[in-house]
Amino acid sequence: MIRHLNCATLRPVYGTKIVAHCLLVERPEGLLLVDSGLGTADLADPKRLGRVWRSWMRPALDPAGTAAAQVVALGHDVGDVTDVVLTHLDLDHAGGVADFPHARVHVYDAELEAALHPRGKEHGRYLPVQWSEADWVTHRVPDDAEPWFGMDAVPTVGDDVLMVPLPGHSRGHVGVAVRDGERWVLHAGDAFYAAGELTDHTDCPRRLRAMQRILAVDDAQRVATADRLRTLVADHGDEVEVVCSHDRTQLESATADA
């Protein structure tokens, strides 16, 4: 079973309230979390998120909003989370990692490399204190990879949880595809910001579009990735549900369906 959680609420100065959409996958072998939002230590000491980021993103500081608090509220133990799979390491996606010290933390190898050795505009976007103790498992698409709906992909935790490289936003940015019975959910991280972009590339509020460009480590790659996702949805939309991290309406409809 796949649950859709919001693990950070942000009220950016540029307008609409956004969320940090995470997936909690309940499997017989244990719980698996896709992305992790902000963590307990971030909310207890928001200064560590940096003055600029806080003043732009204005995070809610409710400790009940962390992934760990929601896992416990659902009747689980934090130690039941065996694996955390991250789309990338931006601080609003990787903050919850420290709340699951027993979990393996899966990341694409180029993303960990960027976070450990940032260059150019990558400086300042990562917060090593969030994941310095993580038990990393890195992944990379092998040359002989089995394509997934025509896209590059690499299995992470068994064959039902794949990383699908979606480059552009950050150096090693990926989507995480999770099998859900006959269908798949693709968590596309920050590959797009607004649900409407999946059918119409112009359907993103102007200021959000500016943020996408500013934050992208390679904007041409980001645009190509978004095009690729539109093709995926057009060709396989009945087999794959594509969600992103920050669109509040997508999270609301996913939780309403549950």
Ligand SMILES: [Zn+2]
């Ligand atoms: Zn983000």
